[in-house]
Amino acid sequence: MVRLSVSLFELKDPTVIIISVLLISLTFTPIHKRILNWIDETFYPERTKYANALKKYNHSISGLIEASDLIKEFREWVSATIGITPVIPFVLAPQSAGRMPFRINDKDSVIHRIRNGNKFFWDEISERSRITVEENEIEWVRDNDIAVTIPMISQGELIGMLNLGKKQNEDDFSAEDMDILTQASVQTALALQNLNLQSVYIDKKRMDKELEMARNIQRRLMPQVIPDVKGLDVYGESRPCFEVAGDYYDIITTKEGNTFMVIADVSGKGAGAAMIMANLQASIRVGLELTEDFTDFIYRINNHIYNNTSSSEFITMFMCGWEPSTGHFHYINAGHNPPVLIDNNGTVKTLDATGLILGILPDQKYERIHFKLEPGSVIAIFTDGLEEAMNPDNEFFGQERIIESLIHSRDKSPKEIVSS
Template identity: 35%
Template sequence: MGIEKQGQNSEVQKLRDDNQQLSRENLRLQRAVEELGILNEIATAINSTLAVEKILDLITQRCVHHLGAEQGAVLLLEEQKAAKPFQTICRVGDTSHQRLPFRLDDQLTGWMLKHRAPLLINDLCTDQRFATGVGDLFPVRSLLCAPMVCKGRMTGLLVVFNKKTETGFSVDDQRLLAIIASESGQVIDNARLVEKENTLLLMQEEMRLAQEMQSNLLPKEPPRLPGYNIAGKSIPAKEVGGDYFDFLKLDGRRLAFCLGDVSGKGLPAALLMANLQAAIRGQALAGTSLTSCLERANSLLYRNTSPEKFATLFFGCLDTEGHVLHYCNAGHNHPFLIGKETEPLRLSAGGLALGCFESFPFEESQVQMKPGDQLVVFSDGISEAVNDRDEEFGEERVSDLAATNQDASAAELIEKILQDVGRHAAGRAQHDDMTLVVIKRLT
């Protein structure tokens, strides 16, 4: 009887052990199903967008919700910022501190960079590793932190704070956050690459528009005037700058022309160039004097552009009957008037660059153009082109080339100058537009 009862007790104990093991297995499977459900929910949400900020927000919101935390944050690793490598990109939660900035303590980020492993702290006050605290501006009692890794490289941290229940964060919570962080690293990295590619495509389109606008503003062919040979050319840099030149016949005997250089690069520079050209053309066609024209253009630029925007401009008007050149130079490189038997004359009269001050009194001057004289107007992309020793081409070389090539046509002289600049630069990349206008009196 005793033996039979002992056997029954043994079977009962075995059943209890089996039931307990089955319960533990069921609980483990249940947690696994829940984790898969959470991961699937996050994956589904992420697949609905390619925007990095939205992905970060979705991940953080789901982690805060499913782990029962008060707040969560994603900190991305900026490797070029050695002093403060982590930048808080996203922060969500249900407290009044949600919209405040947040920065993890250097001790914690240093620990994560060193160990690259999940970190669980349920009583921060007693954890001697982080005696100075963890975060700014709101109290942290407990936290979970996991590294986000992509292709063996840490890309950031996923962290949740303050478990809402008194039991604190569990090992299961830690495992779930680690899985989410591991999966998120690749997703976020891919999304950032897509954003970079989209940004690059946008920049390329902007550059194409700027180049097209710059090209459309330039004259298709030089004007033909009896007794004169005229040419102009602009070679844009790889990064579109703000050089432009223009010819405008005012009547049968007068030709207005200009060569300008606006500050900046890309589409903003091209737009500023277009506005300046429209202002100059409008004033010139209205019969406004050179000085009044520049004063109004200066006021327009000053009122309608940011303080760092300005433009240099050489503005001239040639009377082809009296052979008198009226000009006004607004802060531009001084052009050369080169005669066959005279020293080169630099045309400097004018004033400051346009857009620097609200008002400025410009000065007009005039010179006589004799047979054989040639006017050479150029941008700083010519004179400031450098070689591999950082030596500039210089303005004197422009003058010397014009003086030694007086039998060349205006177009031929431009090509000779550009070729000499190219030889001087010896293959170095062109970083600024190179623009030239040459007006030569024949008879």
């Protein structure tokens, strides 16, 4: 060895020296590593055992996709590796397993310590202790023989708590025990956080798919082309503020040549409201095939909605009919925003409710109002979204502005009025 060293340093070529040193390093590095492993196994067997156990645990949880399975694996691993009973993990995030049995009070000094990443030994609490703890927590700790609580923290966020009883061999917790429990708690917290993010992503993808389907249904239900109506200039448009809203309108001309217009607002937003709206549209179209006297089938629609939806689901609706042969206009307003009528003399009227909102109470009567619609008259029918539209100053558009807009633009076509 001495001769090798001397002859090495006598070499003048630096490249040869560097290569030689690297070869010596490569030769002795595995030996050095084996020596360190031997020292750990001989003098620190618990440390080696725990390191191997933690590797196996990380491998075992890498393929889990359910939070409940992860919590179960964590509990069983802690119990088997350290020899502790009981092992009770809590999860603060909205997971399906390991939820807190009591409400967290942030004024609780124990919770404050745990949020800061510190473990807590429950034998620190005494009658003279200044540690403040809720009584229900103390009772739960005593009932379950909890000795220590370790925070489960990921990226600075408290995900949960690992509550542990005493070791089965009645030994005190060693530094190695606390170290591996802390590491495993961090790994579990990170895994729970990742599972929650995956769940949110999957739910969003599923919701996006459902909304896309509902949006397509809603689009098909709306008039694709505004029909020509004898004696009337008609235009309609829907601008949902959500991807799928509960607003609905339809224009239907019967074989007798009469035209019926309906506008409705289903409570709520999203796919559920769109499905109810589709049901309503089908009911109205079928009803008009049977009779043009829509008083009776609105009565039936109300009972159907009342009997087949929850108490939080209801519909406001305005339905009207136009008879070009007589110039008569008739309508039923089931709790909907009153349409605004400006007659040929410039007089403003509102077509107020003639019955309750659909689906609130059963067996309701709906009065149908008749009047002659004179040439030059304008009627604006809309949902509450128009009244509740806000400007940059957070002011509602409101009914007064709707009336003012109609008065100033009544000489324009319906399409121009809507576009403005």
